[in-house]
Amino acid sequence: MATESAPKSYTIPDATEGKPDQPLSQSAVSQSSRSARDVTFRVWRGDSSGAKFEEFTTKVTVGMVVLDAIHQIQAESAPDLACRWNCKAGKCGSCSAEINGKPRLMCMTRMDELPLDQPVTVEPMKAFPLIKDLVTDVSWNFEVKKRIKPFKPRKPDAPDGTWRMQQADVDRVQEFRKCIECFLCQDVCHVLRDHHKHDEFIGPRFFVYSAALEMHPLDTEDRVPDLKHRNGIGYCNITKCCTKVCPEHITITDNAIIPLKERVVDEYYDPLTKLFKIFKGK
Amino acid sequence: MNKYETYEHDVVVIGAGGAGLRAAIEASSMGCSVALICKSLLGKAHTVMAEGGMAAAMANVDDRDNWKVHFADTMRGGQYINNWRMAQLHAQQAPDRVKELEAWGAVFDRTKDGRILQRNFGGHRYPRLAHVGDRTGLEMIRTLQDHGIHKGIQVFMEMTVTDLLLSGGKVVGCVGYDRERGRFRVWKAKAIVLATGGIGRAYKITSNSWEYTGDGQALAYRAGAELMDMEFVQFHPTGMVWPPSVRGILVTEGVRGEGGVLRNSEGKRFMFDDIPENYRSSTADNEEEGWRYVTGDKSARRPPELLTRDHVARCINREVKAGRGSPHGGVFLDVSWLKEKVPNHVEHIKKKLPSMYHQFITLAGLDITKEPMEVGPTTHYVMGGIRVDGDTQMSTVPGLFAAGEVAAGLHGANRLGGNSLSDLVVFGKLAGEHAAKWAREQGGGVEPDPAQIEECVNRALAPFSREGGENPYAIQHDLQEMMQSLVGIVRTEKEMVQALEGLQKLKARAKNAAAYGHREYNPGWHTCIDLNNLLTVAEAVTRSAIERKESRGAQFREDYPSKSEEFSTFNHVVRMGADGEMTISRRPLPPMPPELQQIIEENK
Numbered sequence: 001m002a003t004e005s006a007p008k009s010y011t012i013p014d015a016t017e018g019k020p021d022q023p024l025s026q027s028a029v030s031q032s033s034r035s036a037r038d039v040t041f042r043v044w045r046g047d048s049s050g051a052k053f054e055e056f057t058t059k060v061t062v063g064m065v066v067l068d069a070i071h072q073i074q075a076e077s078a079p080d081l082a083c084r085w086n087c088k089a090g091k092c093g094s095c096s097a098e099i100n101g102k103p104r105l106m107c108m109t110r111m112d113e114l115p116l117d118q119p120v121t122v123e124p125m126k127a128f129p130l131i132k133d134l135v136t137d138v139s140w141n142f143e144v145k146k147r148i149k150p151f152k153p154r155k156p157d158a159p160d161g162t163w164r165m166q167q168a169d170v171d172r173v174q175e176f177r178k179c180i181e182c183f184l185c186q187d188v189c190h191v192l193r194d195h196h197k198h199d200e201f202i203g204p205r206f207f208v209y210s211a212a213l214e215m216h217p218l219d220t221e222d223r224v225p226d227l228k229h230r231n232g233i234g235y236c237n238i239t240k241c242c243t244k245v246c247p248e249h250i251t252i253t254d255n256a257i258i259p260l261k262e263r264v265v266d267e268y269y270d271p272l273t274k275l276f277k278i279f280k281g282k
Numbered sequence: 283m284n285k286y287e288t289y290e291h292d293v294v295v296i297g298a299g300g301a302g303l304r305a306a307i308e309a310s311s312m313g314c315s316v317a318l319i320c321k322s323l324l325g326k327a328h329t330v331m332a333e334g335g336m337a338a339a340m341a342n343v344d345d346r347d348n349w350k351v352h353f354a355d356t357m358r359g360g361q362y363i364n365n366w367r368m369a370q371l372h373a374q375q376a377p378d379r380v381k382e383l384e385a386w387g388a389v390f391d392r393t394k395d396g397r398i399l400q401r402n403f404g405g406h407r408y409p410r411l412a413h414v415g416d417r418t419g420l421e422m423i424r425t426l427q428d429h430g431i432h433k434g435i436q437v438f439m440e441m442t443v444t445d446l447l448l449s450g451g452k453v454v455g456c457v458g459y460d461r462e463r464g465r466f467r468v469w470k471a472k473a474i475v476l477a478t479g480g481i482g483r484a485y486k487i488t489s490n491s492w493e494y495t496g497d498g499q500a501l502a503y504r505a506g507a508e509l510m511d512m513e514f515v516q517f518h519p520t521g522m523v524w525p526p527s528v529r530g531i532l533v534t535e536g537v538r539g540e541g542g543v544l545r546n547s548e549g550k551r552f553m554f555d556d557i558p559e560n561y562r563s564s565t566a567d568n569e570e571e572g573w574r575y576v577t578g579d580k581s582a583r584r585p586p587e588l589l590t591r592d593h594v595a596r597c598i599n600r601e602v603k604a605g606r607g608s609p610h611g612g613v614f615l616d617v618s619w620l621k622e623k624v625p626n627h628v629e630h631i632k633k634k635l636p637s638m639y640h641q642f643i644t645l646a647g648l649d650i651t652k653e654p655m656e657v658g659p660t661t662h663y664v665m666g667g668i669r670v671d672g673d674t675q676m677s678t679v680p681g682l683f684a685a686g687e688v689a690a691g692l693h694g695a696n697r698l699g700g701n702s703l704s705d706l707v708v709f710g711k712l713a714g715e716h717a718a719k720w721a722r723e724q725g726g727g728v729e730p731d732p733a734q735i736e737e738c739v740n741r742a743l744a745p746f747s748r749e750g751g752e753n754p755y756a757i758q759h760d761l762q763e764m765m766q767s768l769v770g771i772v773r774t775e776k777e778m779v780q781a782l783e784g785l786q787k788l789k790a791r792a793k794n795a796a797a798y799g800h801r802e803y804n805p806g807w808h809t810c811i812d813l814n815n816l817l818t819v820a821e822a823v824t825r826s827a828i829e830r831k832e833s834r835g836a837q838f839r840e841d842y843p844s845k846s847e848e849f850s851t852f853n854h855v856v857r858m859g860a861d862g863e864m865t866i867s868r869r870p871l872p873p874m875p876p877e878l879q880q881i882i883e884e885n886k
Contacts (some may be wrong), residue, residue, distance in 0.1 A: 108644060162380060166396055
């Protein structure tokens with residue numbers, strides 16, 4: 001199945017928010033009164049022993065993103081405001097947060113997409129334990145990854161130790177490998193966020209990781225039994241909140257989770273397969 | 283007495299980008315216990331930003347390619363003051379390292395016959411860059427991470443190393459703190475590999491991430507190691523200059539490799555006006571030939587937009603200074619003109635440059651299939667760093683190794699695009715291998731001196747006791763502004779001497795930088811500590827730039843605009859003197875074996 005390599009147009013459906021794909025010049029013209037204005041931010045501050053919103057006001061100019069504003073607040077009024085960031089270009093997945101209630105990367109959220117006549121709320125990812133202010137403990141994700149069977153390639157195709165793969169066969173795996181591990185999909189999935197099934201459910205990120213390995217043309221490992229028995233793929237009920245928040249526009253549910261569910265079904269619930277297994281004496 | 287958790291390993295690797303991960307994997311595979319310390323979360327080092335690809339002479343697209351041509355290209359790009367041994371090992375071993383990544387699960391773009399696809403890039407004679415769209419750095423780090431987590435390496439995330447510990451002149455460990463709680467930790471080690479990247483945060487407009495505060499260079503310098511070639515800071519020619527949300531973000535050279543062209547405010551392709559002598563025979567002299575090269579025509583020569591970065595950056599700078607730049611101080615990089623040549627140009631561009639397309643439409647509302655980008659020179663990479671032995675990657679301090687951007691030598695006076703990603707895995711592997719060998723030869727480890735540790739801890743905590751001291755962000759901001767304007771892409775003696783004076787003042791201010799609040803995840807406190815490293819590397823860059831009275835590679839001096847014969851025979855080396863002040867000296871280039879000299883001649 002060829003995957004769409006161009007990013008789909010993606011709007012957060014909320015009446016109070018602007019469209020992220022609007023050309024800057026147009027919005028700058030129509031919102032000229034917005035250039036260089038004071039904006040109030042309600043930022044979550046505190047740690048596991050207690051936390052609340054604190055308000056800060058800072059000058060916002062044309063072309064800034066939320067992370068720029070947070071840096072300004074650090075430099076001007078709150079030098080110990082804890083915030084995780086690295087590249088400021090949407091590539092490292094460090095600055096995940098919930099902005100006006102929506103899981104977003106702070107460096108990819110333009111100030112001119114947000115309504116500025118009311119305070120902008122910036123909160124940490126709610127599905128993970130709070131460390132301090134906007135920084136959460138995402139270590140569970142790194143533990144989960146270790147438990148998924150690693151890549152195991154077949155023997156090389158050529159005498160020089162290399163393999164042959166066609167571009168059409170790697171397109172869909174390349175879509176999964178765009179993941180920047182921002183964990184916004186994990187943050188928003190109700191199975192983790194609301195039902196706390198961390199011991200039984202690996203979350204959308206790691207279904208994508210599993211799919212990238214299962215569908216890798218060279219891989220010979222079988223992760224289907226783990227997906228069913230240990231990784232909780234049955235818990236996903238195709239709500240698709242993960243797909244909605246992915247900053248890389250990976251079609252998580254349709255391209256990764258559903259095909260994996262189909263493999264589980266084929267293996268465990270297909271009557272014909274069961275019949276063949278009985279005859280083979282498995 | 284401060285309490286601290288202590289760990290003991292054979293090898294400690296500081297930095298978990300491509301080089302650090304590869305070094306840790308190698309040391310671990312040789313049976314050593316390995317600790318990997320990183321400032322960010324695992325998998326989020328600056329390596330993720332690399333877009334162009336990994337240069338390796340695999341000859342999958344053009345069978346005329348081989349390691350000798352790659353070696354000659356790297357030496358030419360470095361203006362012949364590279365460490366020739368490193369350039370040789372790099373060219374010879376890069377293909378194996380690329381294949382190894384594929385064996386570990388990396389999925390590169392393919393040729394029609396199913397092999398790893400390679401693309402053109404500035405300074406490379408043949409298409410040589412293995413890539414995945416424009417996210418090759420992410421692919422590399424993710425592959426190394428996913429492979430490395432099963433190798434028994436102990437990973438310490440979000441921790442910063444503040445000092446190296448020495449005993450009898452050898453490294454015996456390091457001290458640092460965890461960002462989360464501010465608790466100090468001690469790592470005992472028999473060998474240490476520094477893989478901490480570059481120094482871009484010393485400049486105002488940079489493509490570099492938050493981590494790039496020159497930690498490794500400063501740690502090594504304070505431990506008595508030598509830094510080399512610090513004057514050579516690469517300014518990537520095409521970083522976005524407008525709008526602010528994308529300022530500093532690089533527009534990968536791959537855009538020019540796919541046919542993107544540079545125009546000034548008059549709409550002219552100004553790169554054709556000034557093709558340097560030593561590249562004339564390999565560069566197209568008309569637009570039609572340039573386009574044919576991009577489509578894969580082997581009889582065509584490359585367009586001048588694909589000349590080396592230092593040259594392109596200077597040409598852009600010249601157009602801007604002459605008043606022919608774009609509205610916000612850059613020039614225009616245009617790939618939308620492909621509509622004249624390619625039938626389905628919108629789909630073509632989105633397929634070849636997906637991250638570029640996505641990034642600019644989302645962050646800036648700019649559609650690269652329809653309009654040009656405003657770009658200009660941006661601080662991007664430092665060729666200089668810790669001086670290491672070409673074979674073992676060990677610095678002049680026994681037991682202290684370095685690999686990746688933090689090490690000097692491979693790239694000489696100017697780095698070719700694509701050579702950094704392959705640098706990481708070639709020298710990451712070599713540094714890890716030799717660090718492991720060194721560790722095994724050490725027998726039992728040596729205990730670090732508790733008094734040394736106490737001193738490091740007290741120094742790190744000092745900002746908390748500076749009542750009414752200065753805001754560290756303000757000092758950092760002033761440093762960045764000063765370096766950008768006085769030690770930037772076009773340098774003069776007068777401005778750089780001014781910068782040295784400015785640095786002394788900033789050093790005094792930094793001694794009074796204050797931190798508030800408590801130790802837990804306190805970026806203000808962290809900045810107070812980082813400042814010391816930034817100031818050290820900024821001084822090394824400035825002093826070296828003043829001493830080199832010529833223009834070569836990435837260093838351009840208005841007062842000495844040409845290359846000089848005298849300066850072609852040595853590198854500048856910086857080290858801490860007995861009185862704690864920075865000293866600088868000349869180190870003659872080691873003589874190159876005749877067979878390598880011949881390779882260079884044959885490929886001129």
